[in-house]
Each structure stands twice: as structure tokens, then as C-alpha cells.
Amino acid sequence: MEYLKRTWAEISIPALQSNIRKIQSHLSNKSEIMGVIKADAYGHGVEVVAHTLCEMGIKYFAVSNLIEAIEVRKLCPDAEILILGYTPPENAQLLEMHNIIQAVISVNYAKILSASAGRTIRCHVKLDTGMGRIGLKNDTPEETAEEIEYISTLEHISVEGIFTHFAVADTDTPECNEYTQKQQEFIIKTAEIIKNDGLDLKHVHFMNSAAAISHTSDKSTLARTGIIMYGLLPNYPQQLNIKFEPVMSLYSTVAYVKTVPEGTSLSYGRTYTTDKERTIATITVGYADGYPRLLSNKGYVLIHGCKCPVLGRVCMDQIMVDVSNVDVTVKPNDIVTLIGKDGGQEITADELANLIGTIGYEIVCGITKRVPRIIKY
Ligand SMILES: *Cc1c(COP(=O)(O)O)cnc(C)c1O
Numbered sequence: 001m002e003y004l005k006r007t008w009a010e011i012s013i014p015a016l017q018s019n020i021r022k023i024q025s026h027l028s029n030k031s032e033i034m035g036v037i038k039a040d041a042y043g044h045g046v047e048v049v050a051h052t053l054c055e056m057g058i059k060y061f062a063v064s065n066l067i068e069a070i071e072v073r074k075l076c077p078d079a080e081i082l083i084l085g086y087t088p089p090e091n092a093q094l095l096e097m098h099n100i101i102q103a104v105i106s107v108n109y110a111k112i113l114s115a116s117a118g119r120t121i122r123c124h125v126k127l128d129t130g131m132g133r134i135g136l137k138n139d140t141p142e143e144t145a146e147e148i149e150y151i152s153t154l155e156h157i158s159v160e161g162i163f164t165h166f167a168v169a170d171t172d173t174p175e176c177n178e179y180t181q182k183q184q185e186f187i188i189k190t191a192e193i194i195k196n197d198g199l200d201l202k203h204v205h206f207m208n209s210a211a212a213i214s215h216t217s218d219k220s221t222l223a224r225t226g227i228i229m230y231g232l233l234p235n236y237p238q239q240l241n242i243k244f245e246p247v248m249s250l251y252s253t254v255a256y257v258k259t260v261p262e263g264t265s266l267s268y269g270r271t272y273t274t275d276k277e278r279t280i281a282t283i284t285v286g287y288a289d290g291y292p293r294l295l296s297n298k299g300y301v302l303i304h305g306c307k308c309p310v311l312g313r314v315c316m317d318q319i320m321v322d323v324s325n326v327d328v329t330v331k332p333n334d335i336v337t338l339i340g341k342d343g344g345q346e347i348t349a350d351e352l353a354n355l356i357g358t359i360g361y362e363i364v365c366g367i368t369k370r371v372p373r374i375i376k377y
Contacts, residue, residue, distance in 0.1 A: 005253055007371050010249045014376075020033065027216065035061050036229075038226070039365050065083060069081050069100045081098075085134070089109070096120070106134075110157055111154060130182065148194055149194065161202055163205040166215075181215075205220045205222035227360070229247075231248075236351070252336040259278070271297060278324045292358075297312065303321070304342070305343020308321040308326065349364050350363075
């Protein structure tokens with residue numbers, strides 16, 4: 001058995017490659033892609049994504065933590081790997097051993113990290129210019145530059161770069177554009193001061209996916225792109241001026257079909273009762289596969305190219321959908337498209353997310369490990 005055709009995700013390598021080429025041709029030749037492959041490459045499978053990016057000549061990778069970094073190190077021995085988040089200082093030795101670049105998130109963290117390290121740790125200093133999450137936080141670039149220069153004097157810390165993260169680069173309103181502009185000016189000014197003071201910075205970076213497309217700047221030596229590589233939108237339904245192709249599709253199978261009379265309730269809690277005779281298919285996917293329970297009575301799937309609404313509550317391993325309007329007879333073993341294209345229709349992770357007040361990121365990251373990732377070359 002190659003894999004169980006119950007619920008499975010297909011990962012399209014041509015789509016990933018095409019998205020990356022589009023990003024590359026949009027960026028100035030002063031900015032390189034830093035592939036953001038945290039969280040198992042946004043649920044797509046870090047092994048195949050890292051491998052594809054390496055093959056395409058991408059040298060820079062970003063992950064969320066040390067475990068992910070060590071995994072990527074094994075996949076790409078020559079890559080530059082940045083941990084975007086916190087690493088407990090007790091793991092300093094592992095950073096050195098695996099040649100991982102660590103985000104320095106405060107002056108105090110830098111001191112502790114330096115004290116915990118045996119040899120030099122490569123770092124990019126994170127600036128909080130308005131995200132309010134982690135990073136050096138000051139009113140002026142002068143103060144921030146001074147702190148970075150201090151950090152660079154610590155015995156076991158090598159400051160190779162600085163970076164910041166935008167809060168609203170994905171939202172095209174005058175207020176948000178101005179906020180992003182201010183964040184950008186802050187880090188650029190900080191970098192200028194540091195360079196004038198004689199500290200060499202290999203990297204200054206601030207573009208995420210949204211900024212890489214909508215606030216492209218050749219002052220950002222790296223574009224830390226995540227979501228657009230995977231073909232989703234940073235802020236659905238706001239479209240970008242480049243069209244990307246979703247890399248992940250999600251499929252399942254019809255297990256059971258029945259026609260029931262008016263007044264039949266379906267699933268836990270009896271939240272749905274048929275208003276007339278309807279034909280119902282039971283599908284082998286549920287919230288334990290990452291198909292959100294919030295899609296109860298809201299989601300829809302594609303069967304034979306027709307939209308079929310989810311009826312009643314999403315269960316752990318199964319859902320019921322209405323197939324009354326499908327032109328052909330629906331039978332057990334028919335393929336069900338949960339995310340992807342079928343006939344002329346398409347369901348994207350962004351659309352599903354939007355139905356339940358979340359983002360496509362959360363849908364793809366939430367597909368659980370019970371779901372095999374089938375790689376399509
Ligand atoms: C996750 C993350 C990114 C990538 O964001 P996308 O919107 O997926 O491009 C970039 N930078 C940081 C610091 C992140 O945490």
C-alpha cells in the first residue's frame with residue numbers, strides 16, 4: 001500500500017517552483033529570497049520544500065526554533081539558517097554546533113546567550129519597530145544603534161545582520177502604508193548609523209511576503225517569504241498584483257451515500273435537519289485531519305466538479321455533505337476535493353479560512369500528520 005486513499009494532501013512542486021520564480025523576478029537583484037519554512041513548511045512538508053528550494057539555488061532559510069533549524073541543517077548542509085524566534089540560552093552550544101544564526105531579541109538575551117556560549121554564535125538582531133512581539137524597542141534609531149553596537153562587543157556574539165517584522169504590510173490603506181513606511185524608515189536609519197560607526201552588517205531585512213510584493217525595497221537584502229511561496233494570499237481577499245498558485249491540495253473519499261426524507265437530522269447535536277428529501281454523502285475527513293470543526297454547516301467540498309455543502313457538525317474523522325445537486329450519481333470511493341480544483345471549480349485554503357474568520361496560513365499549518373503528503377513532480 002503506497003498510501004491510504006482516505007484523506008491526503010498533494011504537494012505540487014511545479015507550483016512551488018513557479019511561485020518562487022515569480023518572486024525572484026519581482027525582487028531587485030539586491031534582495032534574495034529567504035525561504036520561510038517554519039512549521040513543517042506551513043504544513044507542506046519541510047523535507048520536500050527545503051530540498052526544492054536548495055535545488056533552485058536558494059541559500060537562506062528561516063525557521064521558528066532550534067529543532068526545525070537542526071532538521072533543515074540535515075536537509076541542506078550549506079544553507080544559511082536563521083531562527084526567527086526565541087532559543088533558550090541553555091541550547092547555545094547546539095546553535096554553534098549546527099552553524100545556526102539566532103535572532104537576538106533583547107540586549108539582556110544577548111548577554112545571557114553570550115555567557116552561555118562556548119564559541120561565537122552568529123546572530124541577526126531583531127528590532128521591534130511596531131510589531132510589538134520581540135526585538136529591541138526604542139523611540140529612536142540612535143538608541144537602537146547604540147544597543148546593537150553594544151551587543152556586537154559581547155564576547156561570543158557575532159552580529160551579522162539586523163531585521164524587523166511588519167505588522168500591516170498586507171493591508172493597502174493609507175494608515176497601514178504609512179505605518180509600514182515608518183517601520184521601514186526606522187530600520188534603514190538604524191542600519192545607516194551602525195554602518196557609519198564602522199560595524200559591517202551583511203544583512204538588513206524587513207520584507208515578508210506582503211512587503212516583497214507590495215512594498216518592494218532593495219534596501220532589504222533578504223525577502224523572508226512564506227505564504228506566497230505556498231501560493232496563498234497574505235490577506236485574503238485582498239489580491240496581489242502577482243498571481244500565485246496554491247501548492248497544497250487536499251482530497252478525501254466518499255464512504256457512504258444515502259437518500260433521506262425531509263426531517264432527517266444529521267450528525268452530533270442535530271444542528272441540521274433536511275428541509276426536503278436529500279442525498280447525503282459521508283466523507284472520510286474530520287477535524288482530526290485538520291478540517292476545522294468550525295466549518296460545520298459552513299464549508300463545502302467539490303465532488304464531480306460540483307459544490308456540495310457540509311451539513312451538520314464536522315466530526316473527528318467524518319463529515320456529511322449534500323450531493324443532491326451533483327449531476328452524476330455519487331458513489332463510495334469517489335474523490336472529494338476539500339482544497340483544490342475539480343472541473344471548473346476551485347476551493348482555496350484562503351476561502352475556507354475566510355468562512356470561519358481565520359487565515360489560509362492556519363488552515364494549511366493545521367492539516368495534521370495523519371494526512372499523508374503526496375508529492376507531485
Ligand atoms: C512567519 C514570518 C515571516 C513570513 O511571513 P509570510 O507572511 O508568510 O511571508 C517572515 N518573517 C517573520 C519574522 C516571520 O515570523
